[in-house]
Amino acid sequence: MKEDKSPKGINDKITKEPNAENPYKLLDLKLTKTGKWAAGVPAVISAFSDLIEEKTLVRGTKALFKMNQKGGFDCPSCAWPDPDDDRSPLGEYCENGVKALAEEATTKKITAEFFKQNSVYDLAQLDDYQIGKMGRLTEPMYLPKNGTHYEPISWDNAFTKIAEHLNALDSPDEAAFYTSGRTSNETSFLYQLFAKEFGTNNMPDCSNMCHETSGSALRTTIGIGKGTVTLDDFYDTDVIVIIGQNPGTNAPRMLTALAKGKKNGAKIIAVNPLPEAGLMGFHNPQEINGIIGNGVKLADLFLPVKINGDMALLKALEIILLELENKNPGKVFDYDFIKEKTTGYEAFLKQFDNYNLDELVQLSGVSKEALYEAAEIIAFKKRIIVCWGMGLTQQPNGVEMIREILNILLLKGSIGKPDAGVCPVRGHSNVQGNRTMMIDEKPTNEQLDRLQAYFGFNPPRKHGYDVVRAIKAMKEEKVKLLFCMGGNFLSATSDTTYTASALRKLNLTVNVSTKLNRSHLIHGQEAIILPTLSRSDIDIVNGEAQFITTENSMGVVQSSKGMLKPVSDNLINETQIVCKLAMATLGNKSVVDWQRYHDSYDDVRDAIEKCIPGFENYNEKVRQKGGFHLPNAARDGKFITKDFGDRAPFTLTEIPKNELAPDEYMMASTRTHDQFNTTIYGLDDRYRGVKNERRVIFMNEKDIEQGGFKAGDKVDLFNYDDNIERIAPLFVIVSYQIPEKNTVTYFPETNVLVSVNNVVKDSNMPASKYVKIKVRKHDPKIYERISRL
Incomplete structure (x- = not known):
């Protein structure tokens, strides 16, 4: 093994303790164009290069023909479902599934x-x-x-x-x-x-770190802590809303379902701080159009929400939907469903006397025009599926935001029916x-x-x-x-x-x-x-x-x-x-x-x-x-809860106060495309244009300039929750299309900045998508400070 010459910090030779974190060293960062679509031939090449690297090309390829096939073995990567009917004989798997298999099938010992x-x-x-x-x-x-x-x-x-x-x-x-x-x-x-x-x-x-929030929100409102849709529902629905989730990296096989729904007329709304490639387009490598054609455009509308601006966005949509309902009585809200299946509707409507649409628009970070466009896509449709991932569940008010999503679906009568409902996109395969x-x-x-x-x-x-x-x-x-x-x-x-x-x-x-x-x-x-x-x-x-x-x-x-x-x-x-x-x-x-x-x-x-x-x-x-x-009563329209009998409650929630000091930024951690949870397959984040480096911080161009930085600068990151100084040293600034005062980094490199007390209300999950940080130019002496922590 080569000697590690990186700066020593908290666990150096003096303490004789192993490093609790990745070494503080930079590699050779190269930036490329950001992706406009996901999958395609590059995904195939990347996937099979891992089989070669793990010295298991023949052994691994043989196994691929059995992965996710009936009578074969379940992919060890994500939990996205397999089609009930026909499955691709060429390969019912994605790039990350091949990489996960390569790591299992490796001949290295x-x-x-x-x-x-x-x-x-x-x-x-x-x-x-x-x-x-x-x-x-x-x-x-x-x-x-x-x-x-x-x-x-x-x-x-x-x-x-x-x-x-x-x-x-x-x-x-x-x-x-x-x-x-x-x-x-x-x-x-x-x-x-x-x-x-x-x-x-x-x-x-x-689950305590990824989707406990979903279970906490769903069990108390619809009586089951799981999603209510099937894979076939995606094919025949009218609207798919993807919020706080990046299917191109986190569940790539979801792209096939989105493409089928799109082909059958579904509209797709993507809500995320970053314009992820997997939200924008899909090139299916098993189809000619995905190889030499233009592929499939996915999102009809992209809403670049601020980190934790989702609640303001959801309430703004509700106000606009209420406005459209008043103009078109009985055509936007499903009053029969509301009367027969829900409780708390009048109190829910009353809250909007206290909200101002313009203020909500500002808090969300999304333009009023875009929010009206989103509301009009939803307003006159009943078959609506809302998907979310850890972009919601790891927010401190994640439980309330999921309940707010349910509020919209209850208004529309868009849950407990075919082709409509909630879909928390789970991570690990079981x-x-x-x-x-x-x-x-x-x-x-x-x-x-x-x-x-x-x-x-x-x-x-x-x-x-x-x-x-x-x-x-x-x-x-x-x-x-x-x-x-x-x-x-x-x-x-x-x-x-x-x-x-x-x-x-x-x-x-x-x-x-x-x-x-x-x-x-x-x-x-x-x-x-x-x-x-x-x-x-x-x-x-x-x-x-x-x-x-x-x-x-x-x-x-x-x-x-x-x-x-x-x-x-x-x-x-x-x-x-x-x-x-x-x-x-x-x-x-x-x-x-x-x-x-x-x-x-x-x-x-x-x-x-x-x-x-x-x-x-x-x-x-x-x-x-x-x-x-498995049985799913909520899927069948039966909402059996402890406190509300057979009715689903409308929930009253609050707008969070996301206040930042002038020198503070909001940070969300995420995974790279070459990563599944904590497993690092490679060092390239192909869709975001980052090669051969993980210690990067994505920042808005205006924030970079106003902070006295420039793209490519080396910086140290700090968090001061609980009056404790937490330091993640030696990161490189990358200019990116992201809302102002928002930043994104990779985990686990920045897990050190997430206080053990920074948790989601009710679910007690780490709120890793909501971390207040300060960014300062890199100080070579920072390691001495770390060693004293």
Whole structure:
């Protein structure tokens, strides 16, 4: 490995602690033209170059023909659904799906010899991209207290050591069990079952960082924390609104659905601070028009909203819709729907006596003309779908903004009907299935009663820790062991310095992983890595190849069967890892037949069928090609809520006060096109015109000039929430088409600036899209200040 010559900061040789963040060094930034459309031939070239880089072109290409196909395996990337009917024989996948598969199918291996040659400290000097390119983990590894290198450990000894730590805790609540969105339904169900039988509901998971906001908003208004549309609805709808979401990077296969809807006459409105290529146009590489033609123009209207100006925008639309309704009585609002299906309509209308349209326009950052155009697109249509992503869910008022979206749909009667409703676009490929399988720190009494009735033990009723509360509990030494079923906990969370300090206080950290990541390097006093099979690997149990199941973002449960020979014979699937952990920890005290579930996924599914509604005849239905849809009462027009019976409430919300000091800017973090969540596939953000660099800050041209900067300047970024100085050093300014006083950076490089207390109201998610920062010219002495923090 090459010596890292980057400036040393918070975790330098003096502290002897590994870097909690990416090294503070710049690469060789090159700027190209920003993209006007997504996908096309460049996406194909980029995707297959990753297969070559991972030395798996033949092996990986063979697997691609099975990915997202009926009887094949589910893409390990996003949760966008597969078509129920015909699927492309050429490839039912996108660029990011190929890159995700390349990382799984790689022939590069990390063995015990690798860890012997590379200390934890030395590995931490690499950036996340370099760390992720090392290859697949091949055997269990253990880092002893005060150790410098991971050492090999047998599976039996690993489970024994974890069990000893768990059983030595003063309370089960001193342990926390984290879950990544790639975990299968079978593993997720057993994982939460083990945690509950052990005695805790401390189950932080990736939903706590991406779409907890959606669930919090939807459950209390329409009675279900999921979307209400199917993929087919996109094809026949009249209007699609995409707000706070970038499909070209985050869910590229969504572009195909948008193109089909567009072809059938749908109008598309895009709402986002940045004019993302994937919102503007689509070149389908499987069609002639996408290769040599002009492709498909997607957005009919682009609304460049300010960061957190969405609420003002939504209320402005409502005022204009009310104006149009008054001019066209009964043609804009659906009064029959309002009367039969909703409550609170009169109070909702009354609020607009206190709002001024011109003030809302100014707060939104969008012109009045554009807002009128948007309202007129919506006004006389009923079949309307609204999609959103983390651009909304990671705002401090994200729950209220989603409820405001529902207000518009309730006015229109555009929910609970075919071709209309809400579509939170989920990230990881089974993040929704995890929650369905009761991966939840706040299980309901009804869920716990069913577990108790079937398994015969009384599960804990006290709510557990979500991600943010778990981090604080670790910091306060109330949690002493963290078990991570997948994911990269450190890089995914906020307030990196604080989180790293919390992790280092733990007695033991355990990570079930396929590849090396930074969370293996920022650890407790002891650490264990348990390597596991990937989604595309053949999973043999008792001599037979098995399949697991997942749930996509539209509630379809399907089978997934790997077909690649694993890179090591010393890998164990996640389901058996949970069972072995349970048997080692609980022993004869357990009333659950863990060996039975260890030996049979069908038996796990039988248990799921008895404990979770909607899974009747699970083993039979999931073997049908394409799987089956879970029940969705809201999709059928039944809004069953705790507080409002069978009616969906109109919600009264407030306009946020987004006040900035003269030298402050609002920052939102985002991913590059060469990235999926915390996994860095490459160093090019093709659509935004950024090559070979991640430490950039996108700024408005006027802000650059007024701040005394120029494009290309090196700067340091600061946040002062909670009266604490947080520093992200050494970034390069890139001039971009973005609202004034707004900036955008990449995560996880700027997670350090997001206070652990900067959270979304009600959902307690990190508000990573709403961070007040100061930008100053780079000071080479900044690293000395960081080291004192």
